[in-house]
Amino acid sequence: MKVSNKKWLSLFMVFVLIITGALVGCSNNSETSSESDEDVADPSKPLEIKMILPLFEEIPDMNNAFWTEFQERTNTKLDIEWVPSGDFDTKFDLVLSSGALPDVIWAPDINSPNLMKAIKNGAFWEVGQFLGDFSDYPNLKEHSSPNGWRFSKVDDKIYGIPRNRPSIDQGVKIRKDWLDNLGLPVPTTLEEYADVLEAMVKQDPDGNGKDDTIGHVHSYGGDGIHTTFAAGFGALDPAYDEDGGMIHYNLHPGYVETVKYFRDLYSRGILPKEFATMSTTQTQEMFESGRAASYTRNIWRAWMFQESIKKSQPDAEVIVLDLKGPKGPAVQLEPGVYGNLMLSSKLSEQKVKRILDYFEQTNTPEFFDFIFYGQEGVHYTLDEEGNKVTTEVGKTEIGTSVQQPLPLAYTTWMKSVDKNAPKEYNDRILEETAHFEEIGKVNPYAYVKSDTWTDLWPRYQNEWVSNAVKTIVGDMSVEEFEEYIDGLRNKKEFKQAFKEFDESYKAIWNE
Structure with a gap:
């Protein structure tokens, strides 16, 4: 696709602004x-x-x-x-x-x-x-x-x-008032979550007569996948290759399953088409302005988001979900x-x-x-x-x-607590999410280390993100993506990194 001179100039100016601070x-x-x-x-x-x-x-x-x-x-x-x-x-x-x-x-x-x-x-x-x-x-x-x-x-x-x-920090939020408007139950599984989001996208939950509802937005761009969802597919549980090496989250079988899930969300019109390039500011604005049904961010922000949405939609109610995936709770804990x-x-x-x-x-x-x-x-x-x-x-x-x-x-x-919210509200949130610490998982790759991975991964990261996004939007088949991930996992240098991750994990926990 040919890029206009005007667009190139705009991109150049953005780069200059970043450099200058x-x-x-x-x-x-x-x-x-x-x-x-x-x-x-x-x-x-x-x-x-x-x-x-x-x-x-x-x-x-x-x-x-x-x-x-x-x-x-x-x-x-x-x-x-x-x-x-x-x-x-x-x-x-x-x-x-x-x-x-x-x-x-x-x-x-x-x-x-x-x-x-x-x-x-x-x-x-x-x-x-x-x-x-x-x-x-x-x-x-x-x-x-x-x-x-x-x-x-x-x-x-x-x-x-x-x-x-x-440790308890991130939570999947949803518009409870929109569920009520459409007579939909609060979802308890990732499968039910996809079903209610598809219904909200297609059935005009805010009653404005427009086909403008976005289902799910994620706050960090990239492949659009928050690790909260990956937890439900087992991607935060240690997985090992045939040599006993600890497979990194990015190449984990559970991550591949999460990509498949997001491919389904995209095919059903639940994700915004531009999800991979959206910034945190853009996704938050989309939810706070009342355009999106669900958003994943810090639990404490639920009250803040609800109050912002009420400025244009007075009956707005935002709740935090407790979802289960095929491999366990979709709950990510921070380290x-x-x-x-x-x-x-x-x-x-x-x-x-x-x-x-x-x-x-x-x-x-x-x-x-x-x-x-x-x-x-x-x-x-x-x-x-x-x-x-x-x-x-x-x-x-x-x-x-x-x-x-x-x-x-x-x-x-x-x-979990917003000091601007009523005490009764904060008490309810704490009661509803306290068990997350027992059922949630910490991503071990937030703390285990590998020198080989540190040197190696930057050469593959952009391609990895690109292929995940291509798979989600349907430009790459699931089989091709699985072959791609499997090919990386079997490279000699990645296998060395997996061994180092295993050694780091054992050293940290003194196993």
Whole structure:
């Protein structure tokens, strides 16, 4: 297909914007920190920390009441470049390749090939040498997620501070009011889920007289498959080849079965045609505007989405589903860590220690309470029963951005509760999803490692995604896709990677 000069120009401009950083956020101060060694060494003086962090909302006002109090309590001066979450992976890779690292950068995936290479090339401090036995950092030891430090190691060394997050996090959401409008039951299996979505796509659940309903949207693009669904096909259970190697999720038989399931969804008109190229921002807007029936994202967002949809569809009701697949529950658990905070190796030892002290100071239940609710009388008030009620200032100033520049003390409920929702609503959500921790699965490839895979996979990743998408949309047969995956699994170098994954898995769990 011929691409017009105008389109090529547009693509070129997007690339330029990404390179310059204009596309992905703004910084309080783009100049190099003016701190002297004496300033860093003096604990009474505010510590300047330059960071690159993800943004899941509007860019915050770093001079508002919350951020002013935050920096006063921590004796810091934060210079944060906020990067929209949908663009973060691109920005992260660009920063790594340029070598222009800030003091602290969030690494979304400790197993990222580009990050692993940067670590091996000495881009980041090995902070384990400072943490030692954690005797000087009891908060980082006691209030981190159960497996946070275990999953954050590279070659048995600690290069990043785990960002603690609950295991229960992701949930499949659906428009309950649309089910009711069409007299459809709440689905309990992946098969039933597909059936009700097809009915909603074809039967005008919002009654606007238009054929404009989208069935399912997924928040991360690519092949369009959220690992929540793959869990239902066994893709998060360890699988082994004939040599005893541990087959990676991307080549797992359960992943292939999930692709087949999404092929069926697409053939029935449930997926948007452009699903593979949609950003997180686009998919969220599609659901929040009342165009889509189902969306997979953090459980706590159900209330927020429902309130947004009610602006145009007052009877909207969003619920979280508990679905079962042919190989088990379609419930994905997080490993308790959502990326790591990495410290540039260009920092002095003194500054590394002060940043670690800052992480230690903030990694407490008390500071978590401040992060979540803010200041009494400013960001929340207490009702007659002593429950915290968020004020309008709190709703404006305290979003997910406040969680980003620190490890955040571990809780089991944070990703299920929306502090802006009524207590009765949050209590119901917690009751309905508490069992997820018992039935759900963690993707082991979020923490096991293989040097061979790290070097090998980048050469195949784009082709792998492309072929999965081709299979889903019907441009490649299922048989061809199975042969393609089987061919990769049987390559000598992949078999070596599988052996290394097995060794890593056993080492982590001391088998």
